[in-house]
Amino acid sequence: MTDLNDVLKKHVGDGAAPGAVGLVARGDRAEVVAVGSADVEGAVPMGRDSIFRIASMTKPVTAAAVMMLVEDGRIALNEPVRQWLPELAAPMVVRTPASPADDVVPADRVITVEDLLTFRAGYGFPSDFSLPAVRLLFSELKQGPPQPQLVPAPDAWMDALSRIPLLHQPGEEWLYNTCSDILGVLIARVSDRSLPEFLAERLFEPLGMTDTGFAVPAAKADRFAGYYRADPEGGGLLLVDAPDGQWARVPAFPSGAGGLVSTADDWYAFARMLLAGGDGGSGDGRRVLSEESVRLMTTDHLTQAQRDSGRLFLEGQGWGYGGSVDVEAIDPWNVPGRYGWVGGTGTAGHLTPATGAVSILLTQLEMAGPTPPPLMREFWRYAAGA
Known part of the structure; x- marks a missing residue:
């Protein structure tokens, strides 16, 4: 009978991911397996406590x-964000998605907090990355694969964003990624704390997430896996970032989309907290989130047309707040109600509130595109x- 160790080992080494950590929990029982190595040379064995760049699991x-x-x-969810993000007070929208970036019309309405949470604010990636307004997200905002030390500080980033038109009117379409980075800036401005400080104080410390943050201190670098991508010129792997690289210090722009x-x-x-309806698990009755907040996060908010237009990323799934929601059993691994997301650095984390199941896969091999790789699907x- 195939076990988790078999699943992971099948896809590790020989040009695939150097290593992997998998966690599958059903109820109170968690199966955790670490295979392979943290580096391509095989010098550092992968461990259960290995640290990974989790990208969009952020x-x-x-x-x-x-x-x-x-x-x-x-x-408030229905509150316009302009009070906190004045750069978005009067957004412009390209006349059509394919229009030049200077062919714009005023937005029909303001952008709200919920527009950002549901990725329907008008900023982000569609299926066509070549559209003029989308190209600006890559060139001006450094959207795409995480590169934390190359992104400007939040105020400068927001200033650049204010000069980029929306691709669609607010509320009209689901577009990937950029809204989470905007939310990171919103959190900092509303709380009057930096995003790393707020997350540490309100989430990571109460939940005991001692190895989660926007940088890896030198004392933990021996547990930090390398980050690789497949070499397009051959069958090997290229080092994208070493343990002493871009995550060695907190960046100027802590990315709410993919920086953790x-x-x-x-x-x-974190998943157990959501499964418990926001209970922090401290034993003192303190809640991190309300049950209603968790319900809103893990409920699909998209129309069928929006799910269809976002199929390149969603593959038919819906979207809650910050993560996908399986709306039907499209494939053998789709479980209706399953919530979570994947990271472009080769990671995935999901939970299913109805069953209490959690699945977490961490590798250090960059995904070649939005389509999940064979290891992820088999996991x-x-x-x-x-």
Whole structure:
């Protein structure tokens, strides 16, 4: 009978991911396996406590932080963000998605907090990355694969964003990625704390997520996996970032879309909090989030047309706040109600509120595109019992 160790080892080494950590929890029982090595040379064995760049697995964490501010009464879901983000007070929209970036019309309405949480604010990636307004997201905002030390500080970043038109009217279409980075700036401005400080104080410390943050201190560098991508010229791997590279210090722009590092057990603590309806698990009755906030995060908010237009990324799934929601059993690994997301650095984290299941896969091999690689799909199939 195939076990998790078999699933992971099948896809490790020989030009694939150098190593992997997988966690599959059903109820109170968690199966955790670490295979391979943290580096391509095989000098550092992969461990359960290995630290990874989790990329877009950051997005649900950012959404949870926003919901904390909603519960604090600092912001409201239907509130325009212009009070906190004046750069977005009067956004312009390209006349058509393919129009030049200077062929614009005024937005029909203001951008709200919920527009950002549901990725329907008008900023982000469609299926066609070559559109003029989309190209600006890459060139001016450094959107795309995480490169934390190359992105300007939040105020300068927002100033650049204010000169980029929306691709669609607010509320009209689901577009990937950029809204989570905007939410990171929103959290900092509303809370009057930096994003790393707010997340540490309100989420990471209460949940015991001791290895999660926007940088890896030197004392933990021996547990930090390298980051690789497939060499287009051959069958080997290219080093993108070493343990002493771009995550060695907190960047000027802490990315709410993809900047965190974490471990399997840390993200599992976050998932358990959501499964418990916001209970922080401290034993003192303190809640991190309300059950209603968790319900809103893990509920699909898209129309069928919006799910269809975002199919390149969503593959038919819906979207809650900061993560996808399986709306039907499209494939053997799709479990209706499953919430979570994948990271372009080769990671994935999901939870299913109805069953209490959690699945977390961490590798250090960059995804070649939005389509999940074979290891990820086979891992999900195993986690779903398919």
